[in-house]
Amino acid sequence: MKTILLTAFMLWNFQGIKAQNTIKMENQIEIQAITDAIENYYFKGIYEGDEILLGSVFQPGTFLFGDVKGQPYFKTVDLYLDGVKNRQSPKDSGKPFKGEILHISVVNSIAVAELNVKMYDFNYRDFLSFHKINGRWLIVNKMLTDTSR
Template sequence: MKLSLIIAWLLSFPLSGHAQNVKDMKTYPTPETEIRNVIENYYFKGIYEGNTELLKKAFYKGALLFGDVDGVPYFKTAEKYIEGVGNRVSPQKSGKDFKAIILSIEVINSIAVAKLQVRMYDFNYYNFITFNHIDGKWFIVNKTLTNVPL
């Protein structure tokens, strides 16, 4: 008897009256999703195609690049780096293998660090890319790199 009353009471409430309209529900990308987009669609694609316009969308104007390539110190401004990418034969046009993967992304507030591996030509680069959220967008503000022989 009690069970019947409880069921009757529960069925007396309208099922659709307070439900959220799924059509009106908005989803917002997470910072990690936005950073992945910059890496995959601007940085990796820009390097692979030699597309300087894509790279300019990824890098903050004053970004700096540091590291070493086969033990030789490496330093460039983002502007010089992007210019160099535009002046070389791209991996896409060279027909050589290109493999780029995101190993990790860590986000804290408006900063983030991504660890990447980029294999192209005869290089096996590891990159640590620092991002900053500026004017509503994630930009690469610093890149460090090293080549690790295969």
């Protein structure tokens, strides 16, 4: 009887470990997909001033909120992309640019990424909300603040 109970307990325990490992592996796959979206569309689009590339990672209708140099900041994604299109890109400015992913947290089909973006004379902290829509991770909200002070 002890052997049966011990065997049943071990099987139950190993099954839990396998489920946890599967969830961790799935999360790592999703984190990698979000990392790719940030690096290849968000950072690259900002750096190059490519509003089409940058816009492809945003869900239409997305809002951007925050503060820059202590002043409230609010834009629609369309206004933001128009600004990117009509300014000198960080690449063309000759000033340093560095995008860094600080943290990504995924729960089911939603995620939040915390980033640090150094460009021009600013050091931004961005919080991007993602939603997996039709198999793609898209930014559905952006909050930012200028931490240069």
